[in-house]
Amino acid sequence: MGEEAKPKYIPDPNSAKAKLGKIAKEHYDNLWIAKEKGEMIGWCASNFPQEIFQTLGLTVCYPENQAAAIAARGGGGRLCEVAEGEGYSNDICAYARISIAYSQVKDIEEQNMPQPDYLLCCNNICNCMIKWYENLAKELNIPMILIDIPFNPDYKVSKEEIAYVKGQFLDAIRQLEEITGKKWSDEKFEEIMKISNRTSKAWLEATSFCKYNPSPLNGFDLMNHMAVAVCARGTVEAAEAFELLAKEYEESVKNGTSTFRAEEKHRIMFEGIACWPHLRFTATELKSRGINLVATIYADAFGFIYDDFDGLIEAYCNVPNAINLEHARDKRTAIVKNNKVEGLLVHVNRSCKLWSGFMYEMSRQIAEECNVPLSTFDGDQADPRNFSEAQYETRVQALTEIMEANKGVR
Amino acid sequence: MAALQDILQEFHRIAASPQEQMKHYLAQNKKIVVCSPVYTPEEVIHSMGLLPFGTWGTDMEIKEAKAYFPAFICSVMQSILELGIKGAFDGASAIVIPSLCDSLKCLGQNWKYAVPGIEFVPMTYPQNRNTTYGKEFTKAGYQRVIADLERITGETFEDEKLHKSIEIYNAHNQAMREFSEYAKNYSVITAADRNAVFKSAFFLEKSEHTALINQLLEALKETELADVKKIRIVTSGILADAKELLAILNDNNIQVVADDIAQESRQYRVDCPIAATALDRLAEKFATMNNCSVLYDVNKGRASYLTELVQENKADGIIYALTKFCDPEEFDYVVVKKICEEKEIPLLLIEVDRQMVNYEQVRTAVQTFSEMLG
Ligand code: SF4
Numbered sequence: 001m002g003e004e005a006k007p008k009y010i011p012d013p014n015s016a017k018a019k020l021g022k023i024a025k026e027h028y029d030n031l032w033i034a035k036e037k038g039e040m041i042g043w044c045a046s047n048f049p050q051e052i053f054q055t056l057g058l059t060v061c062y063p064e065n066q067a068a069a070i071a072a073r074g075g076g077g078r079l080c081e082v083a084e085g086e087g088y089s090n091d092i093c094a095y096a097r098i099s100i101a102y103s104q105v106k107d108i109e110e111q112n113m114p115q116p117d118y119l120l121c122c123n124n125i126c127n128c129m130i131k132w133y134e135n136l137a138k139e140l141n142i143p144m145i146l147i148d149i150p151f152n153p154d155y156k157v158s159k160e161e162i163a164y165v166k167g168q169f170l171d172a173i174r175q176l177e178e179i180t181g182k183k184w185s186d187e188k189f190e191e192i193m194k195i196s197n198r199t200s201k202a203w204l205e206a207t208s209f210c211k212y213n214p215s216p217l218n219g220f221d222l223m224n225h226m227a228v229a230v231c232a233r234g235t236v237e238a239a240e241a242f243e244l245l246a247k248e249y250e251e252s253v254k255n256g257t258s259t260f261r262a263e264e265k266h267r268i269m270f271e272g273i274a275c276w277p278h279l280r281f282t283a284t285e286l287k288s289r290g291i292n293l294v295a296t297i298y299a300d301a302f303g304f305i306y307d308d309f310d311g312l313i314e315a316y317c318n319v320p321n322a323i324n325l326e327h328a329r330d331k332r333t334a335i336v337k338n339n340k341v342e343g344l345l346v347h348v349n350r351s352c353k354l355w356s357g358f359m360y361e362m363s364r365q366i367a368e369e370c371n372v373p374l375s376t377f378d379g380d381q382a383d384p385r386n387f388s389e390a391q392y393e394t395r396v397q398a399l400t401e402i403m404e405a406n407k408g409v410r
Numbered sequence: 411m412a413a414l415q416d417i418l419q420e421f422h423r424i425a426a427s428p429q430e431q432m433k434h435y436l437a438q439n440k441k442i443v444v445c446s447p448v449y450t451p452e453e454v455i456h457s458m459g460l461l462p463f464g465t466w467g468t469d470m471e472i473k474e475a476k477a478y479f480p481a482f483i484c485s486v487m488q489s490i491l492e493l494g495i496k497g498a499f500d501g502a503s504a505i506v507i508p509s510l511c512d513s514l515k516c517l518g519q520n521w522k523y524a525v526p527g528i529e530f531v532p533m534t535y536p537q538n539r540n541t542t543y544g545k546e547f548t549k550a551g552y553q554r555v556i557a558d559l560e561r562i563t564g565e566t567f568e569d570e571k572l573h574k575s576i577e578i579y580n581a582h583n584q585a586m587r588e589f590s591e592y593a594k595n596y597s598v599i600t601a602a603d604r605n606a607v608f609k610s611a612f613f614l615e616k617s618e619h620t621a622l623i624n625q626l627l628e629a630l631k632e633t634e635l636a637d638v639k640k641i642r643i644v645t646s647g648i649l650a651d652a653k654e655l656l657a658i659l660n661d662n663n664i665q666v667v668a669d670d671i672a673q674e675s676r677q678y679r680v681d682c683p684i685a686a687t688a689l690d691r692l693a694e695k696f697a698t699m700n701n702c703s704v705l706y707d708v709n710k711g712r713a714s715y716l717t718e719l720v721q722e723n724k725a726d727g728i729i730y731a732l733t734k735f736c737d738p739e740e741f742d743y744v745v746v747k748k749i750c751e752e753k754e755i756p757l758l759l760i761e762v763d764r765q766m767v768n769y770e771q772v773r774t775a776v777q778t779f780s781e782m783l784g
């Protein structure tokens with residue numbers, strides 16, 4: 001019996017989703033165009049201050065985004081194994097393994113990207129990043145610029161840290177001018193700061209709609225849209241697309257519609273990076289129980305709001321993985337309370353030592369402070385081998401039962 | 411000869427009984443500050459009249475720390491936390507933890523809640539360390555440690571006193587380098603002896619340790635060089651102090667002729683130079699430190715440094731002791747492996763772990779390696 005071919009879903013080209021999709025696709029297309037024109041290409045850490053290279057007009061791409069895309073399309077395991085064949089331990093972050101493998105394989109079907117001429121590293125998300133980029137720089141024999149933003153053990157960013165990062169900023173600009181031959185312009189910098197702030201505000205505005213009950217969006221959408229928040233923060237197109245997204249959510253709230261296509265019975269915070277190789281499974285397990293993801297720290301992660309140069313530096317010093325337990329906890333507690341979260345689902349990510357290394361204690365504190373149940377599961381954002389469907393199912397079920405019981409009581 | 415063995419026994423005794431050492435100092439009314447890996451500004455602590463007491467964890471089963479660390483964090487961090495929770499450092503005034511790798515960042519955060527009785531003092535180092543702004547930031551990190559320790563212990567800091575402590579530490583560095591240089595040719599110094607000499611340094615006040623090293627050097631100078639053929643090995647990694655591992659090296663006729671181990675020689679390669687203030691001297695030292703997996707180096711100088719160690723010490727090969735789950739070392743390994751292939755230097759990778767009980771795999775690997783070299 002012939003199956004009826006499902007018509008391919010094509011979103012309205014004027015929708016935010018289509019626009020964001022287009023920006024993400026064009027990001028990769030433009031890289032190849034630039035490469036063909038003979039422009040130098042940089043590989044860049046997701047939280048490297050993009051204002052620097054946007055001002056200089058450089059073309060960069062993001063190995064973390066690429067690794068996520070590769071993993072989501074099923075290539076994570078294969079590339080991890082390539083890296084392991086080179087001698088990389090399977091304990092190393094899977095993004096790093098995938099990226100290093102890609103720099104050798106160079107052509108794959110999941111997601112290609114031009115090879116780099118220089119590297120821009122920033123360790124405000126992890127020190128693993130430094131090692132990953134060091135190895136790339138050595139292997140490919142290309143220059144690497146590191147903006148070192150140390151983990152801050154204190155709640156507030158000190159003036160000494162600002163001074164240290166500022167010194168590196170200025171050095172990075174000088175080095176990049178030398179490497180690429182491009183020139184810095186203060187006016188352009190002002191303009192880029194304005195656009196970045198506008199994009200960040202729009203991103204935060206859009207993500208804030210999760211607070212509505214029911215939420216007008218399936219929280220997993222954010223994990224996809226995040227790619228644009230990473231790769232195009234300094235562009236007007238991204239700002240406009242996120243503004244449109246916020247408008248659409250506003251409409252949805254009015255009309256009572258949502259991209260979460262089930263009845264929203266429970267509202268949870270999902271902690272950690274998505275398990276890209278098992279995205280469909282992890283999302284479906286939640287949806288089938290009426291669980292919507294209405295809070296993630298990602299919302300905050302790419303909302304860089306600042307007034308001036310010092311403020312910009314401070315924003316990059318305050319990204320989620322660079323702050324101490326109390327600061328990280330309080331940010332999450334605020335989201336949990338604000339978004340009326342009823343349970344925490346924590347991804348203990350084998351790839352990410354920093355994100356998982358004090359997660360047990362922090363989650364306990366959040367759960368206690370907010371009086372919500374907590375469930376953890378073991379996984380990996382890109383290595384498909386480090387995840388068990390059975391364990392995930394059991395943990396989600398346990399969380400659901402407590403949330404249901406709590407509802408009976410409340 | 412008896413004297414030599416007696417002195418070595420003393421190193422073994424100290425290396426094997428950190429808790430006794432702590433008690434001994436506490437009984438003298440010394441205030442103890444625990445120092446976590448990889449680099450802590452011991453000189454600063456010492457100059458304030460406090461006793462820097464190093465810990466690199468210990469070989470043990472992990473239980474309590476599991477409530478804080480997931481299983482994929484290295485056993486150095488797990489066991490330090492476990493020791494802390496179990497009270498092994500009770501009596502200490504504070505612990506200084508630098509944040510040079512992701513797992514160390516987490517140790518500090520967990521410590522605050524797991525061991526609330528011993529205050530966590532963070533030491534934040536810059537990675538872009540050999541620049542004007544980098545050195546300023548290093549100094550700011552030291553000042554932070556000083557301020558915390560002044561508040562916690564009531565002791566005070568004086569730059570003049572730091573100069574004096576720096577001289578004590580420079581002299582100790584010198585003694586350790588001399589020992590390593592000497593020991594490589596003496597087959598009476600086993601891998602376990604060599605390790606005990608290095609390990610004990612963390613549990614003794616440094617001028618006391620220097621005095622003991624000098625006695626050892628004197629005794630060695632009076633010892634005749636035995637004419638035995640040993641397999642000459644350079645070790646590399648974070649630590650290689652497991653009793654079983656050291657015995658395996660010995661059983662396979664291996665002489666450690668030099669090391670690039672964080673717990674051993676990496677601590678003593680660089681002295682404090684002359685600079686405007688004592689704190690500047692310390693920042694200058696950190697600025698020029700290198701060849702270590704937790705210190706940023708775009709040139710990966712550590713790999714070529716290792717091959718130089720092999721050449722200078724006429725070594726037959728390298729044993730890379732990889733601490734399980736140590737990502738800085740895991741990344742470096744690939745670069746080391748490559749350069750060893752290019753230079754045709756035999757390299758053996760073994761995985762070490764503080765929770766390891768079965769060393770059979772390591773034994774077989776070392777045996778095959780030494781047969782190949784022997
Ligand atoms: S997943 Fe974690 S370890 Fe890997 S790059 Fe991201 S922050 Fe770093």
Ligand code: SF4
Nearest residue numbers: 484486511513648736
């Ligand atoms: S062994 Fe490695 S991962 Fe563990 S604390 Fe030391 S440097 Fe960090």
